[in-house]
Amino acid sequence: MIEGRGLGHRYGDVVVVDGVDIRVPPGGTVGLVGPNGSGKTTLLRTLYGSLRPVTGSVEIDGVDVDRVGRKELARQVAVVVQEHSGDLPMRVADLVLLGRLPHQGVSSRPSAADLAVATAALERVGALHLAPREYAGLSGGEKQRVLIARALTQEAEHLLLDEPTNHLDIRYQHEVLDLVAHLPASVVVVLHDLNLAARYCDHLVLLQRGRVVAQGTPDEVLVPEVLEPVYEVGVRRVDLDGEIHLLFRRSPAAHDVRKSA
C-alpha cells in the first residue's frame, strides 16, 4: 500500500503539486492523468522518495518513506521513469540483472535464481532475444521494454511507472499495461492515453495545475463534463462491449474555456 497525504511541491514560488491525497492499495493500478505540466511526474517522484514533498507525507506499507533505507526502498519499490540512459555501455542481460542488486549481499554475484528471474522478466516483455545486445544500440521501444524488465526483476511489491507506453507500438502498449495491471503489486502509472488508462487502471487521479480535479474509477472520471474543461478539447464517450472509448476533437469551445479561465 502506498499512501500520500496532503502532498505538495513547488519549484521556487511556483506550486506544481497542491494538496494531493492518493491511496494505492495492494494489487491496485492507479493512473495519474492530466495535461502537460499538471504535476504528474512531480507527484510520482514524491511517492518513491526521489523528491521530498514541501507539504504532506508518503507512507509505504505504513512507514514514512523518509524512514526507509535506500536498499530497503529499492527492495520495496521499482520505478520505470523516462531515463536519458541511452548511452549506458552495458549488455541488456547485465542491465536487467541490476534489478536483483537490492536482493544481493554487498559482494555476492548474481545467483542462478537471480538469472532465472531476469530471464523470465525479459521473456514477459518479449525482449529475451535482446539479452546479448548492447543497450545503447536498441530502439526506443526496445529500451523501454528492457527498463520494464529490469523493474520486474526487482520483484518489488510496488511499481511506479512514468509514461511506460512511450515509444511502444500498439501491441506492446497493451501487452505491457496488461502485464503491469495483473501484477500483485501496488501500481502507479502516469499515462497520457486516456483510452489505455480506461482499460488498464482501476482508479484514476486527474490532475490540473497540481490539483486533483477528479478521482475515482475510470467510469466516474472519464466523462466529457470532467475532461473537456481540463484538456480544452471536445470529448465523446462511447461505451462498447463494456469498455470505454473516448473520441476527441479540437473544440472551438476550447478558446472560450481559455478566455474565461
Ligand SMILES: Nc1ncnc2c1ncn2[C@@H]1O[C@H](COP(=O)(O)OP(=O)(O)OP(=O)(O)O)[C@@H](O)[C@H]1O
Ligand atoms: N526541476 C524543475 N524546475 C522548475 N520547474 C519544474 C521542474 N520540474 C518540473 N517543473 C515544472 O513543474 C510543472 C509540473 O511538471 P511535471 O513534469 O510534474 O508535469 P507533468 O504533468 O508530468 O507534465 P508532462 O505531461 O508534460 O510530462 C511544470 O510546469 C514544469 O515545468
